[in-house]
Amino acid sequence: MSRFEYAPAPESRAIVDIKSSYGLFVNGQFVEATDGKPFKTVSPASEEVLAEVSEAGPADVDKAVRAARKAFDKVWGPMSGKDRAKYLFRIARLIQERARELAVLESLDNGKPIRESRDVDIPLVAAHFFYYAGWADKLDYAGVGDDPQPWGVAGQVIPWNFPMLMLAWKIAPALAAGNTVVLKPAETTPLTALAFAEICQQADLPPGVVNIVTGAGRTGQALVEHPDVDKVAFTGSTAVGRAIAKSVAGTHKAVTLELGGKAANIVFEDAPIDQTIEGIVNGIFFNQGHVCCAGSRLLVQESVYDEVLARLKRRMGTLRVGDPLDKNTDIGAINSAAQLAKIRELSQIGEDEGAERWSPECELPANGYWFPPTVFTGVSQAHRIAREEIFGPVLSVLTFRTPAEAVEKANNTPFGLSAGIWTEKGSRILWMANQLRAGVVWANTFNRFDPTSPFGGYKESGYGREGGRHGLEAYLAH
Amino acid sequence: MTTLDSGVDSLADVTSSEDRLRRFLLGLPGVDQVGAEARAATLSTRSIKTTAKQYALDLAIQMIDLTTLEGQDTPGKVRALCAKAKRPDPADPTAPQVAAVCVYPDLVATAKRELQGTGINVASVATAFPSGRSSLAIKIQDTKDAVASGADEVDMVIDRGAFLSGRYAMVFDEIAAIREAAGDAHLKVILETGELVTYDNVRRASWLAMLAGADFIKTSTGKVSPAATLPVTLVMLEAVRDYHEATGLHIGVKPAGGIRTAKDAIKYLVTVNETAGPDWLDPELFRFGASSLLNDLLMQRTKLATGHYPGPDYFTLD
Numbered sequence: 161m162s163r164f165e166y167a168p169a170p171e172s173r174a175i176v177d178i179k180s181s182y183g184l185f186v187n188g189q190f191v192e193a194t195d196g197k198p199f200k201t202v203s204p205a206s207e208e209v210l211a212e213v214s215e216a217g218p219a220d221v222d223k224a225v226r227a228a229r230k231a232f233d234k235v236w237g238p239m240s241g242k243d244r245a246k247y248l249f250r251i252a253r254l255i256q257e258r259a260r261e262l263a264v265l266e267s268l269d270n271g272k273p274i275r276e277s278r279d280v281d282i283p284l285v286a287a288h289f290f291y292y293a294g295w296a297d298k299l300d301y302a303g304v305g306d307d308p309q310p311w312g313v314a315g316q317v318i319p320w321n322f323p324m325l326m327l328a329w330k331i332a333p334a335l336a337a338g339n340t341v342v343l344k345p346a347e348t349t350p351l352t353a354l355a356f357a358e359i360c361q362q363a364d365l366p367p368g369v370v371n372i373v374t375g376a377g378r379t380g381q382a383l384v385e386h387p388d389v390d391k392v393a394f395t396g397s398t399a400v401g402r403a404i405a406k407s408v409a410g411t412h413k414a415v416t417l418e419l420g421g422k423a424a425n426i427v428f429e430d431a432p433i434d435q436t437i438e439g440i441v442n443g444i445f446f447n448q449g450h451v452c453c454a455g456s457r458l459l460v461q462e463s464v465y466d467e468v469l470a471r472l473k474r475r476m477g478t479l480r481v482g483d484p485l486d487k488n489t490d491i492g493a494i495n496s497a498a499q500l501a502k503i504r505e506l507s508q509i510g511e512d513e514g515a516e517r518w519s520p521e522c523e524l525p526a527n528g529y530w531f532p533p534t535v536f537t538g539v540s541q542a543h544r545i546a547r548e549e550i551f552g553p554v555l556s557v558l559t560f561r562t563p564a565e566a567v568e569k570a571n572n573t574p575f576g577l578s579a580g581i582w583t584e585k586g587s588r589i590l591w592m593a594n595q596l597r598a599g600v601v602w603a604n605t606f607n608r609f610d611p612t613s614p615f616g617g618y619k620e621s622g623y624g625r626e627g628g629r630h631g632l633e634a635y636l637a638h
Numbered sequence: 639m640t641t642l643d644s645g646v647d648s649l650a651d652v653t654s655s656e657d658r659l660r661r662f663l664l665g666l667p668g669v670d671q672v673g674a675e676a677r678a679a680t681l682s683t684r685s686i687k688t689t690a691k692q693y694a695l696d697l698a699i700q701m702i703d704l705t706t707l708e709g710q711d712t713p714g715k716v717r718a719l720c721a722k723a724k725r726p727d728p729a730d731p732t733a734p735q736v737a738a739v740c741v742y743p744d745l746v747a748t749a750k751r752e753l754q755g756t757g758i759n760v761a762s763v764a765t766a767f768p769s770g771r772s773s774l775a776i777k778i779q780d781t782k783d784a785v786a787s788g789a790d791e792v793d794m795v796i797d798r799g800a801f802l803s804g805r806y807a808m809v810f811d812e813i814a815a816i817r818e819a820a821g822d823a824h825l826k827v828i829l830e831t832g833e834l835v836t837y838d839n840v841r842r843a844s845w846l847a848m849l850a851g852a853d854f855i856k857t858s859t860g861k862v863s864p865a866a867t868l869p870v871t872l873v874m875l876e877a878v879r880d881y882h883e884a885t886g887l888h889i890g891v892k893p894a895g896g897i898r899t900a901k902d903a904i905k906y907l908v909t910v911n912e913t914a915g916p917d918w919l920d921p922e923l924f925r926f927g928a929s930s931l932l933n934d935l936l937m938q939r940t941k942l943a944t945g946h947y948p949g950p951d952y953f954t955l956d
Contacts, residue, residue: 164907167688
């Protein structure tokens with residue numbers, strides 16, 4: 161009997177209409193950049209050029225900030241919360257209506273599998289706008305005192321791993337609280353942010369409330385250093401976060417930073433084993449491991465180490481790596497050549513330091529940026545692959561003997577964004593959660609997100625919270 | 639936790655006393671409900687098209703235990719069902735036959751006559767189906783009657799009352815006794831997962847049945863709601879996979895009841911493929927207990943071949 165080979169099931173690209181070039185979205189309109197060179201955005205799965213995008217220079221950023229300031233002073237700031245909510249609800253509905261288009265566009269530009277952009281990213285984007293729309297007229301009840309006020313103009317810089325979702329995390333609470341925004345998407349993934357600009361037009365959002373400036377580090381720097389920005393929100397690497405914190409130090413600006421992570425995913429001997437394996441896989445291979453809260457350090461109780469590893473490897477053998485637009489793909493493309501080089505370099509270091517590297521047999525496409533799901537065993541706390549964020553589909557496995565040792569190892573990192581606990585023992589979950597210095601602790605699950613739940617880090621993973629009531633607080637002066 | 643390398647000897651040991659059996663079953667790893675259901679939901683998103691769909695539809699037809707288990711069953715109804723089993727689609731001779739016809743014991747002889755020489759098995763429910771509330775002597779006699787009438791396969795029910803009150807040895811002994819009474823007939827053990835309710839119970843009952851000699855573990859009688867569900871079947875597939883790791887033996891799985899569409903059947907096949915593995919994509923190791931499912935599979939099959947859906951009147955009722 162022949163094998164059950166899944167035939168290609170590609171999601172159609174016909175639904176997206178990508179323009180050959182894009183301007184900046186300033187004051188409600190797409191405009192030409194005045195002092196930057198255009199750059200190309202490619203599909204990481206094929207290296208095909210998708211579009212040419214404008215680079216915003218300091219003068220362009222200044223225009224965007226001025227537009228945001230004017231909109232804040234004249235329209236959005238004075239507007240009642242009830243009316244702001246109407247716009248946010250409208251945006252949320254438009255995102256739902258255009259969900260398939262946005263999912264395809266996200267997968268094309270980012271390389272993530274359509275299953276994730278369709279079932280996780282875009283539904284969460286809409287959910288965030290719906291959630292914060294509900295807050296817009298209830299700010300008095302946000303727990304930050306009577307009559308809380310917005311900061312003014314928010315300068316927001318987001319990463320390439322969840323382009324549209326990070327946009328939602330930033331823009332939805334900012335607008336609900338009454339701020340106006342200038343947002344810079346990552347240079348490798350600008351397309352969904354530009355599609356969002358169209359959605360703002362479609363929703364008749366007043367000009368200047370949302371401005372999108374594309375570009376790389378220089379653009380981001382011009383934005384966060386602009387003197388008329390009142391609030392800076394950044395998600396990205398710890399190195400850039402540190403530079404931003406320095407640049408805003410001593411100014412009037414409020415800051416939230418959501419930075420790197422090296423999360424411990426902790427498996428006890430009484431864990432529900434089959435769901436644990438799924439959780440390990442989801443923890444590190446979801447979104448190719450391009451997740452700041454990825455469970456990249458697997459801590460396994462030594463008594464079940466062999467069994468967990470055997471089952472994990474068997475499961476990894478069924479992961480389907482390939483075309484992001486194929487509906488059966490589990491792992492897509494690495495977002496950029498630069499990121500691929502970094503993953504390769506750190507993996508090589510792992511081997512050189514004596515850890516054992518394993519990947520299932522899997523054929524990688526010839527073009528584009530690809531890295532197979534990889535697990536390193538024999539890793540100890542001293543290895544660089546146990547300490548540094550790889551931001552790719554690479555799992556480092558360590559062992560522990562007792563709950564106290566698990567806590568000690570889990571906390572022994574400069575980061576503290578998230579952690580996972582796998583055990584059937586409820587009391588141990590609560591004890592562990594109290595001991596772990598991580599912003600998010602998942603029990604018997606991993607990488608679950610919800611707009612009502614705050615998210616953020618300890619230590620070098622940043623400060624401030626996004627999501628939930630706490631996320632709203634970050635956009636209110638109090 | 640059971641280990642992947644625990645051999646046959648250690649498993650023989652766990653059934654050596656009631657206490658050991660109990661400790662073994664209670665020591666099986668837990669099943670997290672949210673996680674198991676999420677995994678089944680993810681597997682349901684697989685998109686099976688063109689050649690893969692063709693393969694899946696034909697395989698699903700060959701895995702059907704075409705079933706009628708009603709008080710109103712008559713020899714005439716069973717003969718009609720057998721005709722359908724032999725030639726599911728009169729308009730298309732390339733449509734494969736089903737695996738078996740499943741009836742009550744008193745109609746086994748009728749089915750057997752109709753299916754002589756076709757390779758299609760006759761399966762009979764037994765052991766005071768569907769409730770199982772009778773003495774062991776009667777259950778054994780019920781099984782012997784079915785086998786004497788020519789049943790190739792026996793679908794027994796477990797004593798859910800005994801299982802839920804923790805009398806695992808009693809359930810074990812009963813399955814073992816029916817195993818013996820069934821002789822060479824293939825034994826499918828119905829767990830009635832709709833009455834066991836928790837996935838932990840499903841996993842324990844699966845192991846209990848396999849240890850006691852089941853050739854197949856089956857979800858449901860079809861008389862209790864919910865009948866088969868994808869997460870329950872997932873947990874059972876994990877159990878047969880782990881049992882195979884431990885013993886080298888292949889035990890089959892049969893979801894029964896509530897699977898009515900080709901789309902659903904394909905989700906089950908995807909789950910088989912990615913959980914127990916390709917070995918189980920075989921009517922010897924995976925069956926669907928169903929009746930109306932067959933026509934939907936045939937309709938999808940025709941659609942794939944001709945490009946359009948014929949109406950339901952173009953497919954025979956039975």
